[in-house]
Amino acid sequence: MKLVAVAGGVLVVAALIAAYVTFLTGGPTPYRVPQARAAGARSANLTLQTVAAVGSKLSPNKNWVSYLVREQGVWHRSTVWTLPANAVVHVTIFNYDGQSGLRNPFLAQPRGLLDGDTFAVDGKPMKVLDPDTASHTFAIPALGVIVPVLGIADDAKNQCEYAPCEESMAHETVTFSFRTGKPGHYRWQCFVPCAAGFIYGFGGPMQTIGYMDGFVNVV
Amino acid sequence: MSLRSHGGRIGALTVIGTAIVLPLVIFVLGPNMPPGDWTNAGKSQVFDNTVLLAVMTPFTVFILVYIGYAVTMFRAKPDEELRDGPPIRGHFVSQVVWLVTTTAAVLFLAIFGSAELFASNGSGGGSGPNPIATPGGNVLPVQVIGQQWEFTYRYPTYGGVETAELMLPVNTEIEFHVTSLDAIHSFWAYQLGVKADANPGVDNIAFVKPTKVGAFQVRCAELCGIWHGYMFDTGHVVQSSQFASWIKQQRQAFSAVQRYLPKYATTYSPDPVARAG
Numbered sequence: 001m002k003l004v005a006v007a008g009g010v011l012v013v014a015a016l017i018a019a020y021v022t023f024l025t026g027g028p029t030p031y032r033v034p035q036a037r038a039a040g041a042r043s044a045n046l047t048l049q050t051v052a053a054v055g056s057k058l059s060p061n062k063n064w065v066s067y068l069v070r071e072q073g074v075w076h077r078s079t080v081w082t083l084p085a086n087a088v089v090h091v092t093i094f095n096y097d098g099q100s101g102l103r104n105p106f107l108a109q110p111r112g113l114l115d116g117d118t119f120a121v122d123g124k125p126m127k128v129l130d131p132d133t134a135s136h137t138f139a140i141p142a143l144g145v146i147v148p149v150l151g152i153a154d155d156a157k158n159q160c161e162y163a164p165c166e167e168s169m170a171h172e173t174v175t176f177s178f179r180t181g182k183p184g185h186y187r188w189q190c191f192v193p194c195a196a197g198f199i200y201g202f203g204g205p206m207q208t209i210g211y212m213d214g215f216v217n218v219v
Numbered sequence: 220m221s222l223r224s225h226g227g228r229i230g231a232l233t234v235i236g237t238a239i240v241l242p243l244v245i246f247v248l249g250p251n252m253p254p255g256d257w258t259n260a261g262k263s264q265v266f267d268n269t270v271l272l273a274v275m276t277p278f279t280v281f282i283l284v285y286i287g288y289a290v291t292m293f294r295a296k297p298d299e300e301l302r303d304g305p306p307i308r309g310h311f312v313s314q315v316v317w318l319v320t321t322t323a324a325v326l327f328l329a330i331f332g333s334a335e336l337f338a339s340n341g342s343g344g345g346s347g348p349n350p351i352a353t354p355g356g357n358v359l360p361v362q363v364i365g366q367q368w369e370f371t372y373r374y375p376t377y378g379g380v381e382t383a384e385l386m387l388p389v390n391t392e393i394e395f396h397v398t399s400l401d402a403i404h405s406f407w408a409y410q411l412g413v414k415a416d417a418n419p420g421v422d423n424i425a426f427v428k429p430t431k432v433g434a435f436q437v438r439c440a441e442l443c444g445i446w447h448g449y450m451f452d453t454g455h456v457v458q459s460s461q462f463a464s465w466i467k468q469q470r471q472a473f474s475a476v477q478r479y480l481p482k483y484a485t486t487y488s489p490d491p492v493a494r495a496g
Contacts, residue, residue, distance in 0.1 A: 103400050103489045104366055106381040109476035128475040141369055141449070144383075187449045189368065193401065202367065202401060207445045 030080040030217055031071050035087060042087035049075055050136050050149060052097040052196070054211070055162030064205040065097065065136075065194050065212060068163055075164035079214025085183045088114065091147075093174040094167065096160040097135045099151030100194055100201075105131035107191050112144035112178055119176035121150050135172075137191040140216055145178045146191070186216045226313070229281075229288050236280040244272050254412045257435065257456070259428045260343030261412030267335050267342065274324055345397055345406075345415030345423035348485065354426050358394040361387070362483070365397070365404030365417035368446035370437060379483035380470045385454035388462035389432050397423040398486050405441035408454060414440060422485035429456040 035044045047070040054066040058077040068075045083089055102108055108131035110119050118125050135151025149172070152159065156170035165171065190212040193201030205211030249269030254261045295301065307313075336342055337352045346352070362373040364381075373381045385408075387393055397406045397415040404417040406425075410433075415425040439450035457465065470477075481487060 101490075104364065104371065105479040105481065106371055106473075106476060108479055109473060111383060128479070131479050141452075187446055189446060191366070191369070193367070200401065202444070206367075209445075213445060 032082040035084040050095040051163035082217040096165040102131040110147045114177040140188045142186045232284045233281045263339035340426040343412040348422040358392040360394045363397045365399040368450040375483045388459040395425045407440035410435035
């Protein structure tokens with residue numbers, strides 16, 4: 001009887017440990033970005049939205065700043081994405097957030113992009129952004145990719161209060177392309193301390209996967 | 220057997236054990252101690268670690284011998300009555316030996332450590348904005364800027380160009396100026412033997428002279444937020460000619476952003492984001 005009790009206890013503890021480890025190592029289901037293949041070359045289109053406040057429909061933290069991803073025409077608060085390896089990824093970011101500036105102006109010049117590190121803002125090719133006008137950055141440091149994201153003017157009309165925001169609302173559109181390279185698991189982040197309401201903007205959504213941070217699974 | 224006999228045996232075994240282990244520590248283990256011999260600071264740290272190990276060796280051997288001796292000799296026999304050992308009070312010789320050896324070891328290490336910090340210009344550690352020991356001759360200042368979550372680097376003697384990559388010329392005395400734009404980070408260039416805290420508003424200076432060409436790891440060694448574990452990159456020590464062409468290329472590559480960079484300073488105090496709390 002005693003042996004059975006001990007064995008049962010060990011099994012219960014093992015199950016609890018397994019559940020705990022699974023909880024810690026698990027994560028949100030990644031969004032697999034559809035890939036295209038033309039003339040043997042792989043590519044993918046990643047469409048993102050940056051919002052000042054994510055809203056109660058998408059998060060319990062309705063006032064947190066966040067990235068959103070468009071999946072089959074619907075905006076989701078998912079920051080873990082699967083991208084094809086050795087492929088060209090075309091990124092479009094619709095930014096509905098204001099200008100808060102870069103803490104390090106060096107990040108105003110994009111890196112790691114195709115087309116000679118050129119990105120486009122509202123269709124206009126650019127080599128560098130005025131760091132004071134930036135709202136966020138999109139960066140995958142391990143791939144050498146970093147792009148500043150222009151913010152909307154303070155006096156812009158029809159500003160979006162809560163996500164998901166519509167394209168008719170005030171926004172800036174940033175487009176760029178980069179190559180993914182070899183398979184791997186990479187983190188991406190925003191380099192602007194943009195967490196309103198936290199000390200120096202560093203807390204909350206800046207430190208939480210699912211808002212201004214995430215992972216890119218290159219497979 | 221008397222206490223004196225036990226003490227004599229333990230002492231003799233300690234001396235014999237030390238005589239065997241100490242040469243191995245100095246000549247076999249010591250040269251392989253981290254961080255290696257890439258730089259003057261690294262070599263100095265290897266030497267320091269070897270000396271520390273050598274000083275520790277007799278004490279460690281004594282403790283291990285004592286444990287082994289006690290387990291072997293003082294083991295209770297089966298069916299033997301459990302009883303306490305004889306108390307030791309006022310054993311003058313033991314007290315003097317212990318006090319003299321430990322005091323001598325601690326004083327030696329204090330003097331040796333202080334001398335080494337001077338002799339090797341801080342031995343790769345950050346010495347704050349006013350280092351007591353500085354190398355003579357020409358130095359190449361390189362600023363290390365920590366931010367959540369990446370290190371960037373500025374070269375004030377090359378127009379203050381900022382880069383995302385750390386490149387150093389070989390056989391050149393480097394003066395790292397380590398600072399941060401936000402939280403506390405720590406610049407740890409392992410193979411170089413450099414580990415200096417990056418504090419916002421502080422210019423933490425560390426000297427090093429790389430003597431080998433190759434790639435080295437840079438890591439943040441201070442828990443600094445969600446991506447602390449990802450805050451690493453690879454630096455390179457290259458020939459002077461390679462460095463010259465690289466820095467020229469960097470100045471061209473980042474010319475677009477150069478006009479937006481603040482004038483080079485030992486520290487930076489960017490305004491908090493207006494809307495952040």
